[in-house]
Structure formats: C-alpha cells, structure tokens
Amino acid sequence: MANYLRMSKDVIKKADVLLEVLDARFPDETRNNAIERDIIRAKKPFIIVLNKSDLVSRDSLEKTKSRLSKIAPTVFVSSKDMSGTTILRHKILETANIKGREILVGSLGYPNTGKSSVINAVTGRHRAGTSSISGYTKGVQLVNAGSRIKFIDAPGVIPFGENDEHIQGLLSVRDATHLKDPIGVAMTIIKKICTENKTVLESLYHITIAEHDSYEVLELIGRQSNFLKKKAEVDEARAAVKVINDWQKGLLMV
Ligand SMILES: Nc1nc2c(ncn2[C@@H]2O[C@H](COP(=O)(O)OP(=O)(O)OP(=O)(O)O)[C@@H](O)[C@H]2O)c(=O)[nH]1
Ligand SMILES: [Mg+2]
Structure with missing residues (x-):
C-alpha cells in the first residue's frame, strides 16, 4: 500500500x-x-x-x-x-x-x-x-x-485508514465473495439506492418498497429471488452477494 x-x-x-x-x-x-x-x-x-x-x-x-x-x-x-x-x-x-x-x-x-x-x-x-x-x-x-x-x-490508491470493507464493496475494490460482511455491505448499497432512486431496485428485483429498512429490502430481494434456507427462511447472505454483484456490474443506477 x-x-x-x-x-x-x-x-x-x-x-x-x-x-x-x-x-x-x-x-x-x-x-x-x-x-x-x-x-x-x-x-x-x-x-x-x-x-x-x-x-x-x-x-x-x-x-x-x-x-x-x-x-x-x-x-x-x-x-x-x-x-x-x-x-x-x-x-x-x-x-x-x-x-x-x-x-x-x-x-x-x-x-x-x-x-x-x-x-x-x-x-x-x-x-x-x-x-x-x-x-x-x-x-x-x-x-x-x-x-x-x-x-x-497509475494503479489505484487506497490510503491507510480509509481501508474499510464497506467502501471497498461500494467501489468494487473487493468482490462479494471476498467480503467478511457481505450483508452489511449490501445494506449500505441498498440504503444508498433507496434514498436516491429506489425504483431501480423495484424494477430489477420485481419488488415493491414501501417504508422498509435496508434489511427488510434485502429480505424481500432474497424471497423474490427464491433464495431460501430450511423452513423457508430467506438466505440473506446469498441475497447480499447478488446485490453486491449487480451493483459492481453497474446494473443499479443511482
Ligand atoms: N458503466 C461504466 N463502467 C465503466 C466506465 N469506466 C470504466 N468502467 C468499468 O469499470 C471497471 C474498472 O475500469 P478500469 O479502467 O480498469 O479502472 P481502473 O481505475 O484503471 O482500475 P485499477 O487499475 O484496477 O485501479 C471496468 O470493468 C470498466 O469496464 C464507465 O464510464 N461506465
Ligand atoms: Mg487501471
């Protein structure tokens, strides 16, 4: 570094x-x-x-x-x-x-x-x-x-001290599978999009966002994508990886 x-x-x-x-x-x-x-x-x-x-x-x-x-x-x-x-x-x-x-x-x-x-x-x-x-x-x-x-x-610069995982996820510095806390990163992305342009989430994932918080939106995305664990619980980690990948691919405009 x-x-x-x-x-x-x-x-x-x-x-x-x-x-x-x-x-x-x-x-x-x-x-x-x-x-x-x-x-x-x-x-x-x-x-x-x-x-x-x-x-x-x-x-x-x-x-x-x-x-x-x-x-x-x-x-x-x-x-x-x-x-x-x-x-x-x-x-x-x-x-x-x-x-x-x-x-x-x-x-x-x-x-x-x-x-x-x-x-x-x-x-x-x-x-x-x-x-x-x-x-x-x-x-x-x-x-x-x-x-x-x-x-x-020149190569990209990550100054010491600004090296946290959420910014790395947002910037695609690290891909979703290398993040320790993909759910937290996905929630940061969802929060950002919800404040600026929530319709992009609604149309990409076929969901309706009312007054949900970021975690609820992540669950909605997981449910709609049929990412389920046993007992029909939503697999949030899998949903998080999907959201991060879509964000990093540029599918989510703000
Ligand atoms: N949608 C979109 N994608 C872009 C644009 N510019 C670059 N990208 C994509 O962003 C990614 C990174 O682009 P690079 O030019 O390699 O970025 P860099 O800053 O030189 O990256 P490092 O050399 O790794 O630090 C690539 O997947 C590009 O296709 C743009 O204007 N629009
Ligand atoms: Mg480069």
Missing part, C-alpha cells in the same frame, strides 16, 4: 496536470484527501473527472459538478459511452496552459474508478489495460493520446 502512495507521489511530481478520477455514483466517497493534499502541495493543477456518468442521472451529475467545481475544474464523462471526452481533452489543454511542448497528464484515484478506461476513452484506443477486477493496473504506464497529450496511467 505504501508502494501505491509512493507511486502516486511520483506521478504528481512528473505530471503537468492531474486527473482525480472519481466514480460518479459516489463522488464524495471516492475523493481522496491524501492525493488532493499532495497535488496542492506540489502546486500542480488538477481536474476532477466524474467517470461512469452513464450510471447516474443527469440532474444529480449537474448538482455534483457545480458543487465540486468550487474545489477544482470538474467534468463528467462516461468511458463506456465515450461521452464527455472532447470536453475533458479541452479542459486538460486549458488547465495545463502549456504552449509548445507535450503535456503530461497523470490519472489518479481509487482502484476501479476507471482511471485506465478514461485514458482509453480520451485516446480513442484501448491502450491502457482495464478490468472489472480492481487492482488491475500494477505499474506506471505512459500512453500517447495525440494532440500534445500524454497520459501516465
């Missing part, structure tokens, strides 16, 4: 401008104080990139964008749909404000937020390796994006 931090410090030192890549579904949870502090200390400009914007409503994206724009220039992109990439390219050129030479852009953030995918989307080619399993990018890699932009792709 210390190694990741050292690597990101090195990227900050080398780059002219940094991208802090956040998962648009939970921008606050994926902001990384340690990275932002190091960037500011190094007096480097940075851009907040809200990636995976295809999984979030436009309204909520606009609100987050105007809130985070007070901290740094903020753009939203979907590497999957290749949207927002031209704006990001322009923002990089504008923010770096360097004439006559190549601009080195470092891509930083938590594991699995889509740092490598953002680079590929801006480049228009699959140059940086990506995977649904987090921790894919191991070393630092240089990727040429044309028109004076060169990216540095």
